[in-house]
Amino acid sequence: MNDEIHTLSGAYALNALPLRELGEFEGHLSRCEACTIEVRGLQETAARLGVAVAEAPPRALKSRVMAQIAEVRQEPPPIDEEPPVAVVPLRRRPGRWALALAAVSAAAAVSVGVVAVNEIRSRDASIEETQSLLAAPDAVVRRVAMTGGGSATVVASESRGKVMFTSDLPALDPSRTYQLWTIGGERIRSAGLVDGGGVRTATVDLPPGTDHLGVTVEPAGGSEQPTTEPVMLAKVV
């Protein structure tokens, strides 16, 4: 357990983390059972501080709320998806995926550092680009396990010629970097470098004939070809 990040549980329960650290800590929470249990207890505690200052609102508030909920559709229950999952054509899963991923992308766009390598661009996806990708009739969405814990979501569309990768990536030693690869048969092409230490989203070109997207850890600056075992490999067709 990383003691430094673990100390943030109090600030998290008090909703006092700046955006950047919020993403990191939530990523950490998803992998740290002990932290999750502690946070729960601290949130229950913080809630009691709120109950202690209870104050009656105007009665009219209730009629406004009741009138409004009559016109607000509820979210369906979340579907528990354990990695890996089968390819899911987007049209079968409307709304939730698109919204969640667009939100992830928008949040990531604030602080993501994605570096171009070679001539292939790897950069933050704009919301429009993400929506366009998700709306593609042939979009495939996969959630796959990452070696060492956590998961990644990959959205690919052959017709749009793009693939989006998003994951909460653990920080790496500065001498190393994550590198994305598009793989088609024997052909492996670098798709760019991504740093770690939080939620990262990158949309890259999907060359014709690509069947997999891979991620490896490489020396800083990237490699011509992968030099280590992939930490993630996702089918994109």
Place this chain on the structure above:
Amino acid sequence: MGFVNDVVPISVTGRSPELDELLVLVARGDETAFERLYDRLIASVFGLIRRVVRDRAQAEEVAQEVMVEVWRTAARFDPARGGAMAWVMTVAHRRAVDRVRSAQASSDREDRVARMGGEVAYDHVAETVTTRLEGERVRRCLDGLTELQRQAVTMAYYGGYSYPEVAGLLKVPLGTVKTRMRDGLVRLRDCMGVER
């Protein structure tokens, strides 16, 4: 103006299975359950928001947003992962903090800092708290914290400040504030007898 006066107080000491059940029913679209949940929680929700946002009209707006969000997203509530009261209060606190942080032009922030000092929140809280039986316990537990723990926790929770802001206001290192928030909350948790 009419005010709600039939609000059932919620025990500070324990989790309410009844509230959990209500929220589960709400997730299935049960408007009657939502109304009962509203009656049980609205005073806590509104009081907290008002403490953070301060402006009464804005607090009403935020409270309305929060209760509609509770309705809309109730399916995300999982009783295995915590109680309904904490779930709703977490939503309320986030919304309240979002409101003050987004409204914070720098001059506005200066005003809030000047108004709040660094201890006003607690004093103000203490007044309100004494009027309620449940609050007595919270106050006693707050009194059991060190000065720095108490300030760090109350400035974040009631003031809506991020921990770097609290560190700046109290002129203590970031790491110290993080640690005091955590050990302060841990001490409160143990004092209040929150289930783990």
